[in-house]
Amino acid sequence: MPSFLRLVGVLLILLLPPAASCAGQTLIELEAPALLKFAGEGSNMEAEFLFRLHSVSPDLQLEWEHDFRLGAIVIPRNVLHHSISILKRTRLENGRKVTLRGNILGVSQEIYQQLEKGGKVTVKFDRVRGWMQKTGDTTYALPGRLLPAITVTDDRDNRYIIQKNPRFPLFLSFESDYYTERLVEYYHGEEIIFRWFK
Numbered sequence: 001m002p003s004f005l006r007l008v009g010v011l012l013i014l015l016l017p018p019a020a021s022c023a024g025q026t027l028i029e030l031e032a033p034a035l036l037k038f039a040g041e042g043s044n045m046e047a048e049f050l051f052r053l054h055s056v057s058p059d060l061q062l063e064w065e066h067d068f069r070l071g072a073i074v075i076p077r078n079v080l081h082h083s084i085s086i087l088k089r090t091r092l093e094n095g096r097k098v099t100l101r102g103n104i105l106g107v108s109q110e111i112y113q114q115l116e117k118g119g120k121v122t123v124k125f126d127r128v129r130g131w132m133q134k135t136g137d138t139t140y141a142l143p144g145r146l147l148p149a150i151t152v153t154d155d156r157d158n159r160y161i162i163q164k165n166p167r168f169p170l171f172l173s174f175e176s177d178y179y180t181e182r183l184v185e186y187y188h189g190e191e192i193i194f195r196w197f198k
Contacts, residue, residue, distance in 0.1 A: 026145050030080075030168040032056050033192040036105070037185035042178055049089065049181075051105065054197045063196035064092055072097035072196045073104070083108045085124045097196070105170055106162060107132070112169035115152060115162075123154075130155040137164070140172045142186055147172065 032053040040047035050065040060075040071093055079085075085102025092104075102124070107115070111132070114121040120131040132154045140147045140161055148164040149172055156176070163170040173182040 027147065027165045028145075028163060028168060028170055028186055029165070030056050030060070031188060032062075033190060033194075034188040035186065035192050036170075036183060038181050039184045040179060040181035042180070047181070052192055052194055054194060061197070063194060065195070066092070069094040070195055071095060074099045075103065076101075079103060079108065081108060082110045084111060084122060085126070088126055091126070102126075107169050107171075109166055109169065112162065112166055115150065116166075125154075132160070140183075142183065145186070 030053075032055050034053040036051040036053070038049040038051075040049070047066065051062050052065075053060065053062045054072075055061045059077050060080060061072065062075075063070065063072045066089070069092075073092070074097070076099065079101060080103065083102050086107060087100060087102040087104045089104070091100065091102075106112075107123070111121055111123060115132060115134045118134060120133045123130055123132050132152050134150050135153050136151045138149050138151050138161060140149045140163070149161045150164055152160040152162055154160070159173075159175040160171060161173040163172055170183070174180070
């Protein structure tokens with residue numbers, strides 16, 4: 001009888017999902033193909049940005065879509081890892097494929113690690129030098145996911161929620177006094193249809 005109970009206990013352990021899954025916490029990883037959908041809202045305007053990740057090696061290649069505009073961007077691996085530059089959506093060029101020297105989906109892995117240590121971290125917003133600082137820990141809800149995250153502010157009193165994933169510190173939300181943008185949908189799968197990359 002004890003061996004039977006031991007067998008049942010082992011089977012239960014093997015069949016139970018990991019603790020993070022039980023809590024609904026799963027990370028978004030830097031993988032392709034994947035779709036990220038952001039919804040923005042400001043005074044008298046609404047915006048929607050789609051980012052479709054086509055490949056992640058050796059560099060991140062993705063296409064973006066906003067209203068009737070479409071283009072593609074390449075973010076080199078060293079930029080994902082080390083860049084202090086954070087780029088605005090205005091850097092997206094309609095009808096072109098461009099290589100960016102800063103991050104547009106989040107902060108670099110190096111900046112994220114510095115944020116987790118505390119203190120003010122020097123960054124560049126486009127070409128303007130500033131700083132960011134972690135203010136706390138939180139979670140962020142997406143359909144079917146509860147993402148661990150950190151809250152961050154900057155020298156302009158903008159507020160961010162960044163995924164707590166050192167491999168892919170993705171912006172989950174951005175809020176200023178005039179504009180708010182939030183990640184509202186994430187999907188990873190072969191069914192994603194690309195318009196730029198064929």
